[in-house]
Amino acid sequence: MDNFAGRIAVVTGGGTGMGRDLVHQLAAEGCHVAACDVSMGNLTATRESALAGAPDGTRVTVHQCDVSDEAQVMGFRSELMAQHETDHVNLVFNNAGIGGGGSFVEDERPAWERTFDVCWGGVYLCSRAFVPLLVASDEGWLTNTASINGFWATVGPHRPHTAYSAAKFAVKGFSEALINDFRLHAPHVGVSVVMPGHIGTDIVLNSMVVHGGEASPEMTEIGNAFRTMAPTTASQAATIILDGVRARRWRILVGDDAHIIDDHVRDTPEQAYEPEFFQKIQQAGALDAFPV
């Protein structure tokens, strides 16, 4: 699918960050988009800015939906089918995600499970809901956002990162296993797994809201630094993702840092969780401005 004009796309987590930029760039090509998020305020802003840059006749609909709740996901699907008057979709971007639940030892179980349920459960439930609509299309593509933490389960030696990494490994494994499943049972549908490095978004601050927490001044500073010091913007990331889908690539690494870490983990897997390994990738230019 090298042209998205006239196609129908689903984007989860379209309220901010990479999801918002995916909506903008898809709509700018004349692709109809149905975006969901937990924040209707952010979604409404996404819709307005997307339509401002889209050709006449492009439909952008927005839907409040928590992707970890199956009833809400099925409600999102029904709204989409009614509002776009369709029995199929061509593109699904399982993008919604949050951080949190870093320590399996210290953190409260609800926080751990919330992160896992959004990052893995959201991909699972939205795939259950929307893969049949991809299969019903003449050409479909599923794009699941994992992370560098889908193949490397750490953000450095000083902070555990268990729930997010476990979920993102699941997203990567599921996506890779679907390659053959689709080839056998739905050859007109393909799949990509997206593995971003450090991308300049508000994910640190947004995750605190989803977990129901108040951002302390220290966490607000970290969250702002996470966004402003990233080597790749959300808009650049969305362009890399869409180019990868157009090229039908199953693995889409996003950012030079993601490529550096991928190379290093493959070269010396036994070293991947040693403190010296983190120093090595930083010296190579990856995560050298990573504030958490």
Ligand SMILES: NC(=O)c1ccc[n+]([C@@H]2O[C@H](COP(=O)([O-])OP(=O)(O)OC[C@H]3O[C@@H](n4cnc5c(N)ncnc54)[C@H](O)[C@@H]3O)[C@@H](O)[C@H]2O)c1
């Ligand atoms: N920013 C990074 O450095 C980075 C790196 C690797 C992977 N990722 C992944 O990229 C994806 C997009 O993240 P981002 O950085 O653009 O962050 P972001 O916080 O800007 O965007 C994520 C969006 O998902 C929404 N969301 C959260 N929980 C939801 C739920 N239960 N249901 C529906 N929507 C929900 C948020 O409200 C937000 O609008 C996530 O899956 C994230 O894990 C981000």
